Amino acid sequence: MNKSKLFFSLFFLLLSSHHHHLLLLRVVAIDDRLLAPSQSITVNQTLVSYGGVFELGFFSPSNSTIDHQPLYYLGIWYHNLPVRTIVWVANRDKPLKDSRGKLTFIKDSNLAVIDANGDILWSSRVNPSSLSNEINAVLLDSGNFVLQQNSTYIWQSFDMPTDTFLPNMLLRSNMKTGEAQRISSWMSFDNPAPGNFSFGIDPKNSLQIVIWQGSNTPHWRSHVWNGKSLSGTRETNATSQYVLKVAVDNNVISIMFSPTQGTALARYVLEPTGTLKMVVWNEPAKNWTLVWSRPSKPCDSYDVCGPSGYCDSSVLSFLPQCKCFPGFEPRDEEEWKVGNYSQGCVRRVALSCDNGDKFWKMERMKLPDRLTLLSNKSLMECQAECLTSCTCTAYAYSSVTGGGSSQRCLVWVDELMDLEHVSNGGEDLNVRLVASELVFTNSTELNNNEKKSRSLLVIVLPIVAGLILIFGCLCCFLWRRRMNIKRRKVAKKGVLFGDLSAKNEMEIPLLDYNTIMAATNNFAYVNKLGEGGFGPVYKGNLQGHEIAVKKLSKSSGQGYEEFKNEVELIARLQHTNLVRLLGWCMDEDEKLLIYEYLPNKSLDKFLFNTTKSASLNWRKRYQIIEGIAQGLLYLHRYSRLRIIHRDLKTSNILLDGALNPKISDFGLARIFGGNQTEANTKRVVGTYGYMSPEYAFDGVFSEKSDVFSFGVIVLEIVSGKRSTGFYANNNLLGYAWQLWEEGRGLQLLDNELGSSLCASEVMRCIQIGLLCIQENSADRPAMSAVISMLTNENITLPSPKQPAFAVGRHPDPESVNSASIASVESVNEVDKPLPLNKKTVHQNHKEQTNLSTSSGRKTNRTTDTIRK
Known part of the structure; x- marks a missing residue:
């Protein structure tokens, strides 16, 4: 070809959006929009393209600092967009460490970013012999920054993407x-x-x-x-x-x-x-x-089904549907059954290599990797080329058009890699099989089935035809009646997630109730994993995969709205530190959520269990902290929706087999608009002990509410203690603050951890936790800053202020006014209410677990007032 x-x-x-959060600089645009050898661009200047499309200058990502000084990078972004979007960066590896650097021409006429000491951090690297004095730099409206000489481009940023x-x-x-x-x-x-x-383009195959x-x-x-x-x-x-x-x-x-x-x-x-x-x-x-x-779907990951196995994306599923070609079988049957497809498939019978092999055509396939292109071959020639080589395992043929026409013959040798069967498009793949396998697959089975069917019909049909007809009509009538009743019941509540049927919106399957019943052995007690305020959770097995089924009880504070909220939100979320929702079911009064099964259950089961806590060494605890932070940052900044969780706590952090954390339970979560920073509600829901003061008392919630909850979790992970217990006549938050103030922060550390840990890392985590639980929400760092603090040891952390709920318990019961606190409901923590006023609660966070009301208490429907 x-x-x-x-x-x-x-x-x-x-x-989706790719927004880089930047330190805003006071900039002065260069008027002539062309950089001459005698000119420079400093940190407070920019160069704008002639049409005003792009802008070049120095920027500083948020939380990118050394010794409290921002780091600067030379970059290009869109000029007139409200969100600064960086499209190119020059000195990626060597940022300016202060604001005294500049972009300028150096002696050999190359462009360079230099610091205050004259050290070159980046340059255009053009051979000096090809440069002259007739040179300048221009930013084009395409976003390309070019070094030109006599109108000829001798260097361009497009060559260094x-x-x-x-x-x-x-x-x-x-x-x-x-x-x-x-x-x-x-x-x-x-x-x-x-x-x-x-x-980029695959260099082995263009x-x-x-x-x-x-x-x-x-x-x-x-x-x-x-x-x-x-x-x-x-x-x-x-x-x-x-x-x-x-x-x-x-x-x-x-x-x-x-x-x-x-x-x-x-x-x-x-x-x-x-x-x-x-x-x-x-x-x-x-x-x-x-x-x-x-990648965005289960079949997108490279070679997810192993050699000679293919992933069937034409089947709507929450997990990769791996299959073997006819004539093939799983290399390891036991591993295949439990969902480990990495070893792929092998032939049942080896190829004969004597021209007796045939081809089985698989339609709508993503063709395998590692192909060989044969140009200008006819269909018969392409097939013959594959048959002449004993190592050729498949071929594909098509006529290519575009600027002319050509025949395209593709062949593969040895094992087939990265295969997918698609629902729309794709190509025909002809897989080579030994003739006996092809006959068995393509003819024998069909003929045997036809013979058996004919015999069965001849013998049985005269006897049972009338009974089948009557029974079929009766079943059809009963089924239609049941479906109509179910539809009417659902209609009374409003149509449930009408857009779930649209594949482009979400692909969370609606599962049949009987299927879930069978998967959990009729919700057998031996399969029960636990129970919370929402209802019980059962372990099940669906299509060979372990699942966890949350069954919302009728007495739960979580009703139809929370159920709908969780399905609609999780369907749009994809992150390694968020639990995966695999399906949902609603049958009359039954509301079921089907999740991936995580064998280690929730974080609190490890932290607050003296037997299990020893298995969480410091390195694993640090990874859990970082994983929770990454998941929370995704919710706040990088998911398709900006989401405030509102009920972040250790029991809502699940652990997979490797003890990696996954945030769960989005029934109380809320979506924020693009310009929205906070909202308030008359119905406060969540769990005391993790609830920020502005939310608990005023109903105001924002990203900083989740940051507060995260800070509490960090301190619990470090200490192995619950936030609501009593420690040295104080709660955990006050106890941590007291130790920090006295320079005894390491005494907060869980005794189970021993001495094999990094003390500076522990102190950094404690300081981050205290920064997150500061009383004023404006003082708390954003999750992007928290990630930088956790991953960059060179960043100097600010000193925390006294956290909320850090004062010892000295309440006067006679002075309490129960009318002064808003209606508070905790969906997942069910305790008797204790009447307290706002001042007392600030003084006495030790009593916080008693502030939750019964889940059966009637409350007003949530009303959110937006504050921009």
Whole structure:
């Protein structure tokens, strides 16, 4: 095939935003919009493109500091957008450590970022012999920063991309040398240093693009180019506006995407999590809108079903549906049954290699990795080429159009890697089988079934035809009657999640009640994992996978609204530190939530159990703290919705088999709009001991409410003590503050941890916990700052102020006025109410567990007043 005739359409569709939170600088734009050799750009200056589309200057990510001094990076961002979005960074590895650096021309006429000492932190690295005095730098409206000499570009930022692929930017791969230009992610959302993921054309095969983890480990792979697209699906109205084209110059292949005339701003971005997204600017909403992202589904991860196994994404499921081709079987049957597909499938019968082998055609397949391209072969020639080699295991053939036409023959040798069966699009894959296997699969089974069916019909049909007809009609009548009754009951409450049927919104399956009954052995007592205020949780087995079923009891404070809230929220959340909702069920008065099964249950079962707490060494506790922080940051900043959890506590932190934390229970969570910072409610729900003072007393909640709860959890993890107990005539918060003030912070440490730990790390965690529980919400750090504090030892932490609820217990029962406190309900903690006024509660947080009311107490419906 002539590669110069290749033209692709790439449909990377996504709806998300990639916002870098930056220190706002007072900037002065350079008027002539061109940087001459005699000019420089300092930290308080910027260069704007001629059309005002892009801006170049220094920026400082939030929480990026050394010794309280911000770090500065030279970058490019969109000029007139309300959200500063960085698309390119120069000195990724070497930030300026103070504001005295600048971008300037150095002696050899290269551009360079230099610090106050004259040290070069970054330069354009053009050969000095090719430079002259007739040189200047210009920022183009494409976002490309160029060094030009006599109108010729001798260096451009598009040749040194960071995490963003912009329109009209070329991404190249040398098919001869194997060198490929890559886009690399940021280290984190606040650290532009090169991260762990990269994206580009596969240098071993220019017909596909790959996201790598590390240097060479595939994380995700596109479909193989089919002459029209790399997505494996048909074009949509959204994707047809953004076309990815290919060009070939000698052995260098390059891709470039360009929006059609009049379309909105668009860009691809590779996030620190390894997710490749395409976003477009939504002018009415003033935000970036996700069009496409990968990986995003169970079958997207590279080779999820192992060699010669394929993932069936045409089946709506919450877990990878791995299967073997006809003539193949799992390499390890026992591992396959428990969901470990890494060893893949093997042939039942080895290939004969004597021209007696045949091919089994699998339709709608994402073609395997590690292909070999044979140019200008007919269909018969392509098939013959595969049969002549004993190592050839499959082939695919198609006619390629675009700038002409050509026949495309692809063959594979040895094991087939990274296969997927798709519901829409894909290609035909012809898998090689020994003739006996093909006959058995394709003919024998069908013939035997037909013979058996005919015999059965001839014998049975004359005898039971009448009974079957009568019985069938009766069953149909009863079934329709039951369904109508069920629909009427649901209709009385309002249609439940009407948009759940739309695949583009969420893919959380609605499961049949009888299926869940069978999976839990009719909710057998031996399968009961535990019970909270919401109701019992049962272990079950569904489709060979262990599940946990939360059954909401009728007496629970969580009703229809909380149930609906949890399904709608979790369906849109994907993060390694959030529990996965696998399905839901609503049958008359029964409301069931089906989650992934986490064998170690909740964090509180370990922390506050003297037997189990010893298994949580300090390294594991630190990882749990960091994992909770990452999950909370995702909820607050990087999920498709900004979510306030409102009930974060150790019993809502579940642990998987490796003791990795996952935040659960989103029944009380609330969604915040783009400009919304806080809200208030007349119905306070949650759990005392973890509830911030502004929420407990005034009903005001925000991200800082969750930060407070996180701080309490940190102190509980460090100490192994509950926040609501009594320690040295104080609660845990006051006790921790007292030890910190007296310089005895390490005495807070759990006795089970022993001495094999890092004392500075422990003290840092205690200080972070105290910063998070400060009484004034404005004093508490955001979760992005908490992550930086946990991961960057060079950051100097501020001194915490006295936390809320840190004063000892001295209440006067006679002075208490029960009318002064708002109606308070704790859904998950059921205790008798104790009447206290606001002042007393501040003085006596030790009594906080008694403030919860009975779950049966009637309260007003939640009403939220938005404060922007």
